[in-house]
Amino acid sequence: MTDKEILGNIFDAMAGGTDTVNVKRRLSQEFDEILGNDFTKPITNKELDELEYCKAVIKETYRHTPIAVWIGRILYSAIMKRKDYWTDPEKFDPNRFYKIEESDKYLLEKQHIKNSYTLFDGGIRACPGRKLAIIELKFLLSSIYRKYDIEMVDQNAPLNYFSDVLTVCKDLMAKVKPRKY
């Protein structure tokens, strides 16, 4: 498969299976409920802990398009798309990580299959920064999205990124508007 075909497949999968408008709406709703609408108020640890949907969005984003693609012999991107580990693996849906015990759809996810989510790897060499990384990402997302509406300039433009050991985004044109409460 050429690089162009791989990119095309990724784009098709995202465009076909993603309801990003609803994901964004739900994310903003969670920020509003937990953080309130005074965005000069500092975000507390307790509030970050409560951002469960935000955590699900982060986890699903990294499952769908991992930053660490492979290390040594482990191809993380393939493990996180296995049909016997993940329900409808090409689909981007944070719900597979959200209140999963109540779900009657994500039955594979409910089994918490060992080593199926390899973002931070597992075992004794697992990433020691994993908890900090999730806290930082929650903080980053909430700090931006509570204040701004962000949209892609061209929803249909091919994603411009480079993937080897790591995935690196080359550019991502976005429209950023202050949110109105």
Ligand code: HEM
């Ligand atoms: C989203 C952010 C991050 C991702 C995706 C990530 C992912 C990973 C992965 C896949 C490994 C390899 C584990 C292995 O070799 O089996 C690793 C190792 C490591 N990570 Fe992270 N990491 C992240 C953030 C961080 C942060 C914030 C820190 C420190 C504050 C950190 C510190 C380390 C260290 C020290 C290792 C080496 C562990 C060892 O070799 O024993 N990482 N990380």
